[in-house]
Amino acid sequence: FVGSNADFLKGVVAMNGLPADDRIEVCFAGRSNVGKSSLINALTGRKGLARASNTPGRTQEINFFTLTESHYLVDLPGYGFANAPLAVVEKWQRLLKQYLQGRVGLRRAFVLIDSRHGVKDVDEEIMSLLDSAAVTFQVVMTKADKVKEKDRAKIMDQVRSKLSKHPAAFPEIVLTSSEKGDGIPTLRALIANLI
Ligand code: GDP
Numbered sequence: 001f002v003g004s005n006a007d008f009l010k011g012v013v014a015m016n017g018l019p020a021d022d023r024i025e026v027c028f029a030g031r032s033n034v035g036k037s038s039l040i041n042a043l044t045g046r047k048g049l050a051r052a053s054n055t056p057g058r059t060q061e062i063n064f065f066t067l068t069e070s071h072y073l074v075d076l077p078g079y080g081f082a083n084a085p086l087a088v089v090e091k092w093q094r095l096l097k098q099y100l101q102g103r104v105g106l107r108r109a110f111v112l113i114d115s116r117h118g119v120k121d122v123d124e125e126i127m128s129l130l131d132s133a134a135v136t137f138q139v140v141m142t143k144a145d146k147v148k149e150k151d152r153a154k155i156m157d158q159v160r161s162k163l164s165k166h167p168a169a170f171p172e173i174v175l176t177s178s179e180k181g182d183g184i185p186t187l188r189a190l191i192a193n194l195i
Helices: 034-043 086-102 119-132 148-163 184-194
Strands: 008-010 024-030 062-068 071-075 106-114 139-144 169-175
Touching: 024 034, 024 062, 024 119, 024 184, 034 071, 034 106, 034 184, 086 119, 106 119, 106 184, 119 148, 139 148, 148 169, 169 184
Parallel strands: 024 071, 024 106, 106 139, 139 169
Antiparallel strands: 008 062, 062 071
């Protein structure tokens, strides 16, 4: 039921804009361009639901999507812009921290990692934030279709070794391609089980 009933609710730029914390939710985090919008669109079966190709100025919102009457899917702003102004980064970090620490209904965070690049320092910063907020997170590898199988093993080893240092990390990694549809049913089932 993660499917086509999903709809955009609102974009939030400050804590006081958050919808009431009275639903169960899962959230998605990832570096900009990791393929987060494409994944959310593939998951919900609604092309164009999450805006693809965000620009730096438009990424500071936490976007809430309704999955059902009692469930949200939450799209956290993409991070890791090379040339984002410090003030923007700090504002984003503050909002993110407040959201993660305060959200009772939040069941799990999905941290998206590009299959070609593995875990970068900015990803680890998010993972540490999730550790300290005690939010269980699970890694979703994106763009699997872009990596040859023999190169994939090396990246996955790197990801596993990074995850082993994070107490809030869920060990199972989900490999996906929004382009080809690989892993999408698995991820849908996972979310359905959580909510
Ligand atoms: P976001 O910034 O994280 O929301 O990333 P987008 O969803 O906008 O994707 C960034 C770019 O990667 C776009 O050009 C997408 O078409 C491309 N992309 C996303 N997912 C996949 C995938 O699974 N396979 C391939 N080959 N390209 C993808």
